[in-house]
Amino acid sequence: MPFINGEYFNSTFNIITETENGTSFILTISEKQYLITAKHLFKGVANGEYKTFSIYINDILTPLSGKVYICPNVNVDIAVVPLEEHIIAKYEFSITGGNYSIGEDVFFFGYPYYLSQTLTNVKFKMPLVKTAIVSGVNYQDDCVQIYLDGHNNPGFSGGPVGYFNEREQRLHILSVISGYITQNNNIITSAGVIITPENSGIIISYSIKHVNDILHLNKI
Template sequence: MQSTYRIACEDRSGTCFTIDVDGRQYIVTAKHVVGRTEGKIDLRVHYCQDLQELSCRIVGVTNDDVDIAVLATSMLLSPPLELTPTTSDLLLSQDVYFLGFPYGWHAEVGPLNREFPLPLVKKACVSMLDLRTGGPRLMLLDGHNNPGFSGGPVVFAPINTLGATRVAGVVSGYRYDWQNVYKGEEETEFRYKYNTGVIVAYSIEYAIELIRANPIGAVVSEQNAS
């Protein structure tokens, strides 16, 4: 929770989180929240009960429909945390959790979280897991997502394995469908869009590949930094 942040970029808002890879720290979010593919970008990060500007460089974004962006700053946004970025040991039908700031909702806890707000935590089940090389490496989760969770982490604890919590994916959004509106038994001309409860998230391995192709994150450990 201490590495998950509420962000805004132009007229878009969502969630991001930090991971440490090879001794450097990076910001991971959804590509559609960032809205750009290269260069510098000014995020607004919720801090001290307001959105504060944070200058970032775009490390890389995924191609095609895969919805992941990786950013870097010149400073550490989070303290070093044992949050391993991997899909290893993630199982079909396993419970996972996803974190974020739907509709901007959050909990202000002051110095308990270094003046950053805490996110909402929701639970889901891994309904489909497709991590084959060559196709979109994604997971479909059975849960109830809301606008604002985009870019948030999907985390899990390995079953029957001791170790730290792992982050397996990045929330992209949810599948919606259109339904007709009825008045009694009579179908009207109106339709409404409803949340199907299917969450789309992409594998964290995409972020790791972007990072290793352009390792410019803030240094966490001089000994391990590449």
């Protein structure tokens, strides 16, 4: 089973943009904090465009704003927002995007359907967690998609995919949840064939290495 640490819970936030509801997480890099999420939550955003949004901090919907930075490759569904001040404690995650294997057990966090969890000793809402395995990797035009075998739901978009490296004894963030592939099922009825879409169980995520690319290219 994957090793799940409270640092993942404390770093993951429900985000509400102008048009979407999803998940985000905060990374501390070189003493600066950045909010990471899925680009599609900021519909039609351009690189460096100023946006307003809100996240729940200690159960309070808190308005934030900042410039949204994205990857030059339009296929990469990741957005990075530099934060003006620290929102959480500094946690040590590896974001190299390496040291994992096909078939690796991973877990991902988020707020599907606006759901969250509360614990008796915690006074704020926390994300739900689900598990998956790394099913495959697709390298194409400087875009690294990581496919997971699991069950994603609307609202997990932008959430972190993590794992614990036993050899290094270190927490890693592998990728950012984007969505899932649907499949069509043919249901034969007396009125004819009805085609219904269904979650295929193949989750699409994008390598955390793209966060490093965005930081480097935009010098933020």
